[in-house]
Amino acid sequence: ETGVTQTPRHLVMGMTNKKSLKCEQHLGHNAMYWYKQSAKKPLELMFVYSLEERVENNSVPSRFSPECPNSSHLFLHLHTLQPEDSALYLCASSQVVWGYETQYFGPGTRLLVL
Amino acid sequence: RKEVEQDPGPFNVPEGATVAFNCTYSNSASQSFFWYRQDCRKEPKLLMSVYSSGNEDGRFTAQLNRASQYISLLIRDSKLSDSATYLCVVTHMDTGRRALTFGSGTRLQVQP
Numbered sequence: 308e309t310g311v312t313q314t315p316r317h318l319v320m321g322m323t324n325k326k327s328l329k330c331e332q333h334l335g336h337n338a339m340y341w342y343k344q345s346a347k348k349p350l351e352l353m354f355v356y357s358l359e360e361r362v363e364n365n366s367v368p369s370r371f372s373p374e375c376p377n378s379s380h381l382f383l384h385l386h387t388l389q390p391e392d393s394a395l396y397l398c399a400s401s402q403v404v405w406g407y408e409t410q411y412f413g414p415g416t417r418l419l420v421l
Numbered sequence: 422r423k424e425v426e427q428d429p430g431p432f433n434v435p436e437g438a439t440v441a442f443n444c445t446y447s448n449s450a451s452q453s454f455f456w457y458r459q460d461c462r463k464e465p466k467l468l469m470s471v472y473s474s475g476n477e478d479g480r481f482t483a484q485l486n487r488a489s490q491y492i493s494l495l496i497r498d499s500k501l502s503d504s505a506t507y508l509c510v511v512t513h514m515d516t517g518r519r520a521l522t523f524g525s526g527t528r529l530q531v532q533p
Contacts, residue, residue, distance in 0.1 A: 347525070348525065349425070349508075349522075349523045349524055349525040349526070350465070350508070350523040352520075352521060397464055397465070407452075407453060408453075408512075409455070409467055409470065410467070410521065411467065412464035412465050412466065413464060414463070414464050415463075415464050417462075
């Protein structure tokens, strides 16, 4: 239904594992985002790739590492996560025009860290 | 004070009721405003943008009050399918870059 897809949809990992989340947008947008959504908290912006420029939220731990090889693909590499990192990870994309944009979200990856 | 504040609810209303949500924002330089809808265990989806002059889309009306720094969403003739969490989103420029801030959401439960 949406032009933003995410895989996997569900992921269970141990604290010593390394995994990657993938996002792909088919909308021709020029910006992509990673968000974290924890229970009863607002969406937290983690990373932005806009016009090939990376903007970070400095509060995001280094165990999260983004990669944006092109304007259509975005990855979030995970390593040595903690149980409190369990959350819904949402990817979004937008077309930024004159500073104005509307974001479209993927279905999310529900992550459980044991 | 939170950058974007919403009453978490839940708002429990009967079918056919009119319900209104408010959202306040703290940054007077905020530029763009949106309402998103998020169903349980699903991703947020854009409901409507909010324009200075106010705008309407069917049963939904959004308004912006810059002086008081709040936006509102009015839903008329509520349907069972309107049950969801409604997220207020505000954008502004932060050190030359756009920043989007989401509210925590207001939960609406429409009952038969």
